[in-house]
Amino acid sequence: MEDITLSQCLKGAWRDAASALRHMPVLFLLVFVAVLATGIAGYEVQLSAPASDAFLSSSMTAGGATQAAALGYSATSLGISFVQCLVLAALAVQVIRFAMTLNLEPGADSSTPSTRLWDAGFRRYFLLCIVLVAAYVAATIAVVIAWNGLRLAGLSSGTSMAAAATLAVLAVCGVSYVSARLSLLFPHTAAGGRLQWRAAWEATRGHFWVISTTALVAILPIVAIATVLSIIAEMLVAASSIGSLTVGLLVVQSVATLLYTATAATCSVWLYRKFGADLKAERE
Structure with a gap:
């Protein structure tokens, strides 16, 4: 385990993300265009999707056709999300590989990654x-x-909603815990390593809060800036120009998504340096 402090990790992540943006502007521009395009496409699909009330009323007369249309909208939304995830993953992998070349350890292989x-x-x-x-x-x-099971069991709407909210919080916390424990696999696989689930789990034992806090603090400035810009955009654009407002918000969200992805990627590299000694030994 390298002796890397939280401050070093944060400063290194922000510095490496900025350096990646300077050295790979074409890649960032292409990903920005792709993210913005998929965001606009997703918004248009959302607008063209049938409203819930219309869906319920029409399903009584044309159930099969309505269900097929709803399935089509869902498939389109899923496809758009898949493409966006694929593009952002490509950006993250390249940023991780770039950041690793900036922080080579003494005696490490200095060959350029793929x-x-x-x-x-x-x-x-x-x-x-x-x-x-x-x-x-x-x-x-x-x-x-x-939640549906609780409703069918005869519980009141308020009780079932409270129970569902509790389950939702527990589910999110559980999946987030697993994600943090496996987070070292992101830089490890990007660098060419295998999916060593058990090794990654063992490497992060006792470090959940450090990893979670570091990742959260690293992206917090981006979230804050994006929120402020979104509020400013809403204040500047007149209510009659809802189309311009939507495009402006999508641009802000796309830029924030790129910065978030790059910063999270570089932060994962620094956490990998600190906690991923066993994984790095397997890769080497």
Whole structure:
């Protein structure tokens, strides 16, 4: 374990993210365009989706057609989310590899890491992303099923809602805990390592709060700036220009997403340096 303080980790993450932006402007620009395009597409799909009241009324007369339309909208939204996740994963992998070249340890292999967008490291990284996203989705579905079960059991709306909210908090905390314990796998797989689930779990034993706090503090300035810019955009744009407001907010969100992804990636590299000695030994 390297003797890296929280302050060093945060400063290093912010510095490396800024350096990655300076050295890979074309990549960031392409990802920004892709994220903005998928965001606009998702917004248009949301606008064109049938309202819940209309869905319920029309389902009585054209159940099959309505369900097929709803399924189509859901599939389109899922496809857009998948593309956005794929693009952001590609950015994160390249930023991680760049950050690792900036912080080589004495005696470490100084060879330039792979810059291919679709290699074994990226595939493992993206698989890890899919697994964790699927865990959050599964937790959400479980909470919805539990809430419906409580309603069918005859509990009042307030009681069932309170129970569902409690389950939701517990589910989010549980999945977040697992994500933090496996977080070292992100830089490890991006650098070409294998998905060593048990080794990553053992490497983060007793370090959950340090990892979570560091990651949260690293992205907190970006969240704060994005929130302020969103509020300013809402104040400057007239209510009649709702289209301009939407595009402006999507631009702010896209920029914030890029900065969040880059900073989280570089922060993971510093946490990997501090806690990932066993994983690095396996990769080497």
